[in-house]
Amino acid sequence: MSAAEQNTAVAIRELKIDLASSGADIVEGIVLEVRAGEVLGLVGESGSGKTTVGMALLGYARPGGRMTGGEILIDGRPLSAMTSGQLRQLRGGTVSYIPQDPGTALNPALRIGRQLSEMLDVHAPGTSEEARRARLRETLEEVALPADEQFLARYPHQLSGGQQQRVAIAMAFACRPHVIVCDEPTTGLDVTTQARVLETIRDLARSHRVAAVYVSHDLAVVAELADHVAVMYAGRIVERGPRDVIFMRPRHPYTRRLLRAVPDLAGKRAVIGIGGRAPLPGHRPSGCFFAPRCDLAIDRCREHFPESTEFEAGHTVHCYRAEDAPDEVPTTGAPSPATQAGETVVTVEHVNASHGKKQALFDIDFSVLRNECVALVGESGSGKTTIARCIAGLHSNYTGDIKLDSQRLAQSARHRTTQARKQIQYVFQNPYASLNPRRTVGQTIARQLRLFFPVNRGETARRVGDLLERVALSADAASRYPDQLSGGERQRVAIARALAAEPSLLVCDEITSALDVSVQAAIVELLRDLRIQTGLSMLFITHNLALIRTIADRVLVMTEGRIVESGPTTELFGAPSADYTRRLLANTPSIEAALGQVAAPSE
Amino acid sequence: MSTSVITAESLAEAPPAVGQRRWAALLRATMRQWRSRIGLALFLFMTVVALAGPLIAPHAPTQFVTAPNSPPSSQALFGGDVLGRDVWSRFLYGGRSVLGMAVAATIIGVGLGLVVGLTAAYLKGAVDEILMRIADVFMAFPQIVLALLLVAAFGPSVPLIILIVGISHAPRVARVMRGAGLQVVERDFIKSAEAVGEPRRRIIFGELLPNVTSPLLVEVGLRLTYSIGLIAALNFIGDGIQPPTADWGVMINENRLAVAFQPWGVVLPVAAIALLTIGTNLLTDGFARAMLGVERGE
Numbered sequence: 001m002s003a004a005e006q007n008t009a010v011a012i013r014e015l016k017i018d019l020a021s022s023g024a025d026i027v028e029g030i031v032l033e034v035r036a037g038e039v040l041g042l043v044g045e046s047g048s049g050k051t052t053v054g055m056a057l058l059g060y061a062r063p064g065g066r067m068t069g070g071e072i073l074i075d076g077r078p079l080s081a082m083t084s085g086q087l088r089q090l091r092g093g094t095v096s097y098i099p100q101d102p103g104t105a106l107n108p109a110l111r112i113g114r115q116l117s118e119m120l121d122v123h124a125p126g127t128s129e130e131a132r133r134a135r136l137r138e139t140l141e142e143v144a145l146p147a148d149e150q151f152l153a154r155y156p157h158q159l160s161g162g163q164q165q166r167v168a169i170a171m172a173f174a175c176r177p178h179v180i181v182c183d184e185p186t187t188g189l190d191v192t193t194q195a196r197v198l199e200t201i202r203d204l205a206r207s208h209r210v211a212a213v214y215v216s217h218d219l220a221v222v223a224e225l226a227d228h229v230a231v232m233y234a235g236r237i238v239e240r241g242p243r244d245v246i247f248m249r250p251r252h253p254y255t256r257r258l259l260r261a262v263p264d265l266a267g268k269r270a271v272i273g274i275g276g277r278a279p280l281p282g283h284r285p286s287g288c289f290f291a292p293r294c295d296l297a298i299d300r301c302r303e304h305f306p307e308s309t310e311f312e313a314g315h316t317v318h319c320y321r322a323e324d325a326p327d328e329v330p331t332t333g334a335p336s337p338a339t340q341a342g343e344t345v346v347t348v349e350h351v352n353a354s355h356g357k358k359q360a361l362f363d364i365d366f367s368v369l370r371n372e373c374v375a376l377v378g379e380s381g382s383g384k385t386t387i388a389r390c391i392a393g394l395h396s397n398y399t400g401d402i403k404l405d406s407q408r409l410a411q412s413a414r415h416r417t418t419q420a421r422k423q424i425q426y427v428f429q430n431p432y433a434s435l436n437p438r439r440t441v442g443q444t445i446a447r448q449l450r451l452f453f454p455v456n457r458g459e460t461a462r463r464v465g466d467l468l469e470r471v472a473l474s475a476d477a478a479s480r481y482p483d484q485l486s487g488g489e490r491q492r493v494a495i496a497r498a499l500a501a502e503p504s505l506l507v508c509d510e511i512t513s514a515l516d517v518s519v520q521a522a523i524v525e526l527l528r529d530l531r532i533q534t535g536l537s538m539l540f541i542t543h544n545l546a547l548i549r550t551i552a553d554r555v556l557v558m559t560e561g562r563i564v565e566s567g568p569t570t571e572l573f574g575a576p577s578a579d580y581t582r583r584l585l586a587n588t589p590s591i592e593a594a595l596g597q598v599a600a601p602s603e
Numbered sequence: 604m605s606t607s608v609i610t611a612e613s614l615a616e617a618p619p620a621v622g623q624r625r626w627a628a629l630l631r632a633t634m635r636q637w638r639s640r641i642g643l644a645l646f647l648f649m650t651v652v653a654l655a656g657p658l659i660a661p662h663a664p665t666q667f668v669t670a671p672n673s674p675p676s677s678q679a680l681f682g683g684d685v686l687g688r689d690v691w692s693r694f695l696y697g698g699r700s701v702l703g704m705a706v707a708a709t710i711i712g713v714g715l716g717l718v719v720g721l722t723a724a725y726l727k728g729a730v731d732e733i734l735m736r737i738a739d740v741f742m743a744f745p746q747i748v749l750a751l752l753l754v755a756a757f758g759p760s761v762p763l764i765i766l767i768v769g770i771s772h773a774p775r776v777a778r779v780m781r782g783a784g785l786q787v788v789e790r791d792f793i794k795s796a797e798a799v800g801e802p803r804r805r806i807i808f809g810e811l812l813p814n815v816t817s818p819l820l821v822e823v824g825l826r827l828t829y830s831i832g833l834i835a836a837l838n839f840i841g842d843g844i845q846p847p848t849a850d851w852g853v854m855i856n857e858n859r860l861a862v863a864f865q866p867w868g869v870v871l872p873v874a875a876i877a878l879l880t881i882g883t884n885l886l887t888d889g890f891a892r893a894m895l896g897v898e899r900g901e
């Protein structure tokens with residue numbers, strides 16, 4: 001065994017996992033290697049099979065799945081040859097796992113100290129009480145948590161989300177694993193917390209020479225953390241290689257499009273979405289799975305799935321057009337146009353709002369002009385959604401004035417005039433919950449039309465068709481139910497519903513946070529076009545700073561119920577004045593910052 | 604009586620799936636089970652007997668055709684009853700009233716319970732408290748005791764019995780519908796409807812109701828089962844349909860003293876009521892199981 005092979009902690013060879021019921025492949029042909037001390041970023045959008053591969057390293061096939069081919073070697077030992085007892089010892093011992101949501105991974109009924117020591121009991125039995133205590137302390141110190149009795153006696157619900165995640169990380173590293181699988185462990189966390197958690201994972205992986213597989217949809221996070229990157233699409237790895245190569249000289253058209261969909265903190269380019277949607281298991285085409293959405297596809301792409309081609313050391317691509325891909329001229333999307341803002345549409349004056357007895361907003365003061373996009377940015381709990389709900393009349397426990405065209409609005413939507421309700425439209429964060437599942441898309445939009453306009457049946461049908469077309473959906477979507485649509489399509493329906501009222505202000509509450517980046521980019525493009533066409537004003541609420549850069553004219557930064565900074569987007573990003581804004585900017589993961597340069601492909 | 608394993612909470616937790624496809628899937632999953640097939644067959648058979656019975660009855664229900672309590676003969680297929688009327692004919696005539704009253708009571712009970720339950724779920728707060736505490740008071744009485752109490756106060760009459768049985772169902776239905784509704788009102792499409800100023804009534808019946816149809820259907824089946832039993836019992840006691848009208852409950856009462864030597868006058872209506880309730884209950888149970896399965900994605 002050569003030195004290089006000895007170093008390989010994880011090797012996956014031609015892994016194939018099928019759906020047990022239909023035999024459709026969930027993932028196929030997965031080839032990966034991770035060396036000790038290295039972080040592999042496994043990147044893909046939802047449904048790409050990245051979590052399936054991650055779980056396979058723990059010897060699990062996902063529910064309804066079955067491993068039907070290939071091999072997984074951990075420290076050179078094949079998982080398939082292990083007994084269930086050996087697998088149990090492997091999980092948590094040799095291979096450990098950091099879950100996406102620590103809130104559900106920690107037992108809510110057990111104290112932190114108990115949970116941590118249980119972990120040590122299982123995988124390092126027989127050690128003395130003294131040694132175990134020392135180990136426990138060491139483990140907690142590694143993740144920058146206090147190791148005193150008081151902390152160990154706490155229950156998971158008494159910790160913040162970031163602390164919970166660090167406890168989960170401590171548990172994962174406690175038994176000195178050789179391999180660690182992280183399944184989007186920072187998804188639910190604020191950027192500040194995320195930055196600390198990522199740093200902890202990176203430092204621990206390096207210092208303990210652990211091979212880490214970091215599963216994520218967030219390219220910026222992966223750019224900051226990973227040494228190698230593998231990009232997954234529809235159950236296959238389409239491209240893998242060293243981080244710098246993947247981010248700076250990507251060759252697979254999917255990787256290239258994906259990178260262009262990621263909003264850029266430097267604000268040099270507009271995001272461009274990817275049309276269409278990834279094929280599901282059982283519905284995958286015979287050729288390259290990306291061919292139907294690929295501008296470069298040729299006949300050959302539609303016939304056979306491309307074999308891997310190696311370009312430089314360790315950089316392999318599954319694409320017939322990989323040679324030509326870098327020459328592809330990007331469909332240019334200019335950054336959001338500087339729009340001519342008009343008179344004031346909505347003014348928020350001295351608003352103080354409470355949730356029960358707890359005050360959530362303190363003296364909020366701002367206005368939105370016609371044809372302007374104002375971004376409201378803040379971390380979770382900053383009160384940004386509360387403001388949005390006050391404006392929309394969904395949160396009525398506030399004092400102060402909210403004015404529409406200088407007319408004071410009643411607190412609750414119920415007491416507002418029809419005209420006021422029509423002018424302010426709200427788009428919700430989660431398109432899976434904001435559409436009535438028992439109504440077709442057409443019924444949902446038609447209802448909105450009938451509420452605000454005296455329209456007859458034929459006219460309604462025509463306008464529903466028009467609205468769907470404006471949000472780039474085909475007219476036959478009208479007869480579909482929401483669960484027959486993808487997340488992005490649902491969000492388009494929600495936008496169409498809002499547009500049906502012909503509003504002057506669109507309140508968008510984190511409308512892309514439940515969506516994949518390529519879909520997010522497409523929605524952002526749509527909103528930009530709508531603004532140009534209709535002169536709509538927008539209040540865009542988000543926690544994603546990079547996204548603001550591509551969409552907003554003006555930014556309000558919120559924390560703990562107060563606006564700490566506001567100003568034109570370019571100025572605020574160029575020279576933030578509040579400490580909080582600076583910290584937020586510094587902690588926001590960015591591909592450019594990670595690579596130490598601006599790295600838009602083909603530029 | 605009920606073999607149902609389903610609670611309101613377990614029904615409402617699962618996220619609702621699609622419109623038509625969902626109903627087709629539910630129907631298929633329901634009909635795949637033996638219990639539902641048997642239930643449907645029993646229910647349809649007994650309904651046909653009750654509805655078409657009078658058309659094929661050989662005699663009028665009040666016509667004296669044979670000697671009192673006489674055994675089966677060529678004149679009377681199942682013998683004569685306590686007054687010498689044809690048991691078979693009275694049996695065939697006696698189903699309509701039970702079934703009709705039960706259906707009417709179910710409609711009243713489920714309708715009232717639905718309105719109260721969904722209103723409580725949507726409005727929450729004081730309205731919810733008041734409605735549900737009133738329901739608790741009603742539920743403190745066993746249904747039959749409540750019914751007897753009200754009949755004692757207002758005297759026996761068919762419309763009153765229907766109303767009473769319906770009202771005694773309402774709090775139970777209300778509690779289930781409130782539970783199902785609570786899961787739905789928190790979702791954003793309700794907020795969305797509020798933001799555009801949909802009237803409350805429309806939010807409750809246009810947005811909320813379509814999302815609780817499955818537990819509602821289970822309630823309909825369950826309450827129909829209970830209604831049949833309860834109404835037959837009230838008629839038996841003599842608080843409902845009055846003799847000489849033919850009715851299964853009344854028949855059991857009339858013929859029970861002679862059960863030792865002319866059992867048919869009791870056996871036929873008892874068997875009919877039993878088969879009808881078993882049928883509706885099996886069908887309901889099959890549907891409820893199918894619903895859980897479909898919503899778990901099986």
